[in-house]
Amino acid sequence: MKKYLCLLLFLLVSVTVNAQTNTLAAFNLHQSEVLKAGMFVLGGWALLNIVIGSFRMMKATRNKRFFFQMNIYWNIVNLVIASVALYALLTTDAAALNLSQSIVQHGWYKKVLYLNIGLDVAYILLGMWLQERARYSPKTEQLKGWGQAIVLQGFFLLILDIVLAAMLENRAAILYSLIP
Known part of the structure; x- marks a missing residue:
């Protein structure tokens, strides 16, 4: 009887560990797919x-003219960012991460996104400031065009x-429920 109880306990633990691993x-795969989709959207926006x-x-x-000029400059940077991020996501096996690596990576992704949200608000404010400054500057056309482009890019990125x-936060409970 003891043998069967030990075997049953072993099977129960291994099934639980296997379910947790799955x-x-x-x-991790869902998180990676969400971020890949986001980088494809960013890259498509940049190319467009x-x-x-x-x-x-x-x-x-x-x-x-200055509006389109700034959009081109801004989106060259967006294209580089999307390309580097996609390369990193595509060359990493997300399913192979253990629990502690997954928690660290998830936290890092959220920190980067929240930092970017703050920067996006700053971009919008900078664009609005440039448009306001254009009213009193000899470079009125340039500042107005650049300001409009930065506001547009800031809103898209925001x-x-x-x-x-939100998509990463929505599924965070699944990750945190795996912590013993």
Whole structure:
């Protein structure tokens, strides 16, 4: 009888550990897929802005020329960020992370997203300040165009970062429930 109880206890523990491992792997894969989708959206937005801005800048005049110019510059940086992040996400096996690595990685992703949300608000405020400063500057057209572009990019990034942070926060309870 003792042998059967020990065997039953062993099977119960191994099934629990296996279920926990499967849940952790599923959590990590879902988190990775959410971030990949976010980086594909960012990269697509960047490419779209670069292509459209390049064509529109050739025909634009006054502040619209500077608007498209800033969009191109801004989205070159966005494209680099999206490419590096996608490379990191695609070359990492998310399912192979253990619980402590998953907790650290999840926390790091959330910190980066919350920092980015703060920066996005700062971008919007900077763009608004540039537009206001354009009223009293000899570089009126340039400051107005750059300000409009920075506000647009800031709003897009703010929406993207809030959505990504909400999606990560939405499933955080699954990860934290795995902590013994």
